[in-house]
Amino acid sequence: MAVYPEQIERLCDMFRRLDGIGRKTAMRLTLSVLDLPEEDVQAFSQALIAAKTEIGFCKCCQNISASELCPVCAAPGRDKSTICVVEDFRAAMALEKMNEYNGLYHVLHGVISPMKGIGPEKLKIRELISRLDGSVTEVILATNPTPEGETTAMYLSRLIAPLGVRVSRIANGMPVGGDLEYADEITLRRAIEGRYSMNQTNGATAE
């Protein structure tokens, strides 16, 4: 008799399919649905369907979008000569939040990972190459600084550089607010290698 009613178990199973949700959390979420007012549950149910059916991918940059062209690609003020390549839309959103980058994006939908059987053909690389029609002068590779992200960046740089487009990679180093004591060796090595002169900045050096 130690079972929840079938309707509860069914909802719990659905929550478990979401990223990072185990049995206990799924049951906690399920039971908290029971505490919501019925209108909210109705709205929740509709929001699920709307998010799934009305959201697609921008035909240009492959980012998630509710319209054929995403707001970034459709914006007239953006610098169309620069494309920042990211692994997924979460990364694109993080860069957009910085409110400083004015170019376009390209979302790969993953990284090359032989371990997971993901080769270049499974990523949106063809779509990226087709955008390099002469108007693009720089491609910034902003895949994550993980082994897979580095491999993907390396692969893309070899593919794109011969096309006469400038290819750059985001910098490695200490995160701002970080503590050297807790940084890993590779990050520290990159931070030293990538050091920049402060002479010009603080103007301390006489001419």
Added chain:
Amino acid sequence: MAVYPEQIERLCDMFRRLDGIGRKTAMRLTLSVLDLPEEDVQAFSQALIAAKTEIGFCKCCQNISASELCPVCAAPGRDKSTICVVEDFRAAMALEKMNEYNGLYHVLHGVISPMKGIGPEKLKIRELISRLDGSVTEVILATNPTPEGETTAMYLSRLIAPLGVRVSRIANGMPVGGDLEYADEITLRRAIEGRYSMNQTNGATAE
């Protein structure tokens, strides 16, 4: 432009209303909904509605139930002379899983908490008292061993004891598998106070 499409934000807002879900987790769950097949999202949407509209409360013990009487109250084999009083249906379910208790339950739907403005009148206490019609010989108070749970147990014992019903409280002590090193003082004190003789158990003492 650093915003997700409105459909994404709306779903994210719904996830945030669930117990223990903040903005970041809500967005992670929302984005993982996009990765599910459309049939699964449809099923999820329907499961939400079903859980909310088809689940009510047992008219006897106030536990969640898909029928007027919950399976425990409706079972002919249960001992109807004992009622175990719990704070919520999660606690009732935990006790049921133990597969040993054969009495009935009563779900209070909360505990007395002056801090949160919850007085006895907001709990299912009237429903509990109305069940004490002479056939019930023992009420086990199994509210959590927290200040609110203890207060509620104390309140109920004063209310029920004069009715000539035996009132008991679940034992406090070391959780099985626990480590004395990490136990708090109050638990240790209760464990010592509630110690039981092992003479009879292991039969080591000569008559």
